[in-house]
Amino acid sequence: MPLKDLSIGLGVIAIWALNIIVIKLGVAEMPPLLVMMLRFMLVAALVVPFTRITRAQLRWVLLLSVTFGGLHFPLLFVGLEHAEAGTGALLVQMGTPFATLLAALFLKEKLGPRRLAGLVLAFGGVVVLAGGPSLPPPLSTALLLASALAWAVSTLIIKLAPPIPPLTLTGWIALFATPLVALGSALFESDQWQAIQHAGWAGWGAVVYTAVMSSIAAYGLWYHLLQKHPVNRVVPLTLLMPVFAVALGVWLLDDPLGVHKVFGGLLVIAGLAVINLPLRRLTLARRTP
Numbered sequence: 561m562p563l564k565d566l567s568i569g570l571g572v573i574a575i576w577a578l579n580i581i582v583i584k585l586g587v588a589e590m591p592p593l594l595v596m597m598l599r600f601m602l603v604a605a606l607v608v609p610f611t612r613i614t615r616a617q618l619r620w621v622l623l624l625s626v627t628f629g630g631l632h633f634p635l636l637f638v639g640l641e642h643a644e645a646g647t648g649a650l651l652v653q654m655g656t657p658f659a660t661l662l663a664a665l666f667l668k669e670k671l672g673p674r675r676l677a678g679l680v681l682a683f684g685g686v687v688v689l690a691g692g693p694s695l696p697p698p699l700s701t702a703l704l705l706a707s708a709l710a711w712a713v714s715t716l717i718i719k720l721a722p723p724i725p726p727l728t729l730t731g732w733i734a735l736f737a738t739p740l741v742a743l744g745s746a747l748f749e750s751d752q753w754q755a756i757q758h759a760g761w762a763g764w765g766a767v768v769y770t771a772v773m774s775s776i777a778a779y780g781l782w783y784h785l786l787q788k789h790p791v792n793r794v795v796p797l798t799l800l801m802p803v804f805a806v807a808l809g810v811w812l813l814d815d816p817l818g819v820h821k822v823f824g825g826l827l828v829i830a831g832l833a834v835i836n837l838p839l840r841r842l843t844l845a846r847r848t849p
Contacts, residue, residue, distance in 0.1 A: 561793050569785055569797045572778045577804030579774040580645045581812055583637055586766020590755040592637035593745035595766055600629065600734040600741060602771040607731025613724065620721035621732045624714055629737025631710035634744060639703030643696035644815045646806030647689060650825050651696075651704040653802050656832050657682045658712035666716065675835050682831025688824030726783045730775055796836060799829055 561569070586595045613621055640648045657679050663669040671679075696704065718729075745752060755763075785794045806825060809815035 561789055565785055565788065568781055569794060570800070572782050572785075573797055573800050574804055575773050575778040577649065577801050577808055579770060579778075580640065580649045580805045581808050582766045582769045582774075583640050584645050584813065585762040586770070587637060587641045589759050589763035589766075591745060591749040591752060592641050593634055593741055593749055594752050594755060595763070595770075596634050596637045597738060597741040597745055598767045599633075599771045599775070600738040602767060603734035603775050604731055604738060606771070606776060607727060608735050611725070611728040611731055613728060613732055616722055617724050620717065621724070621729065622736055624717055624721075624729070625733045625736035626740065627710050627717060628714040629733045630740040630744075632707050632714060633737075634741055635703045635707035635710060639696070639700045639707055642700045643704060645809035645813055646802070646815055646817075646825070647696060647821060648700075648704055649802040649805030649809075650689065650821075650828050651686065651701065652708050652711070653828055653832060654682060654686060654705060655708035655711035655715070656835055658709050659715045660835055662712050662716055663719075667719070678831045678834030680831070681834060682828050685824045685827030685829075685831060688820055688827055726779055727776070730779060734775070796833070799833055799836070802829060 583592075583595070590598075636648075636652060639651075643651075660669075660671070660675055660679060664671050782794075802825060806815075806817070806821065810817050
C-alpha cells in the first residue's frame with residue numbers, strides 16, 4: 561500500500577481509537593443514551609437529506625437500526641461509562657470472534673483449525689483480562705460483550721442484505737435508531753434537559769466527534785481505501801485499533817497498564833490476527849527471507 565494510503569488508514573484507526581476516549585469523556589458529562597441519541601440526530605441531519613434508500617433496502621435498514629443502532633452503539637456507550645478505555649476497546653473487539661461463530665452456525669461457513677485457534681486465543685485473552693484489576697464491573701463487562709455480539713449479528717445482516725452505500729446505511733440507521741435510543745433514555749435516564757444545559761466542551765465535543773469524525777469522515781475514508789486496495793491489505797489495520805486505544809487511555813486518562821491487560825490484550829489481538837489474516841499471506845510471509 562502506498563505511504564499516503566497507509567497514512568490515511570492509520571489515521572482512520574487513530575480516529576476510531578480516540579473515539580473510545582471521547583465517549584468516556586462525553587458520558588462523564590451527559591447520560592450515555594442521551595449522548596448516543598444526539599449523535600444519531602446529528603448524523604441523520606447531515607446524511608439523510610442527501611441520500612435515498614429503495615423499498616427493497618428499507619426492511620434491512622430497519623432491522624439494522626435495531627441491532628446496530630439500537631443495541632450495539634447504546635450498549636457500547638453505557639458499558640464504557642464504568643470501564644477503562646483500553647479494556648473496553650479490547651472487549652468490543654470480541655465482535656470478530658462472535659461473528660465468526662455466528663457465520664459458522666447460521667451461514668454454514670467452515671471454521672477450520674486456523675480460525676478455531678484464533679477463537680481460542682481471543683477468548684483466552686478475555687479470560688486473562690478477567691483475572692486482572694482492569695476488568696470493568698460485571699455489568700459493564702456484560703454490556704460491552706453484548707455490544708460486540710450485537711455488532712456481530714449486524715455484520716451477518718449486512719452480509720445477507722442487498723448492497724447499500726456505506727454512508728447511506730450510516731445515515732438511515734441513525735434516523736431510525738434515534739426514537740429507539742430516545743425511548744431508552746426516557747426510561748432509564750433522568751435529568752436529560754439539565755445535562756444538556758450544563759454540558760461543557762467534553763459532552764458536546766463527544767457528540768460532534770462521534771458523529772462527524774467517527775461515523776462520517778472515518779467510514780468514508782475507510783471505504784475509499786477498500787475500493788482502492790484488496791480487503792486483506794486494509795482490514796488487518798483494524799488490529800491496531802485496540803493497541804491505539806490502550807495507549808491513548810494510558811496517556812490521556814491515566815489508565816493503568818498492568819500485566820493482565822498487556823498479556824490478555826496481546827492474546828485477543830493475536831486471535832483476531834489469526835481469524836482475519838488470509839492463510840496464503842501468512843504462508844508467504846513465513847517464506848519471505
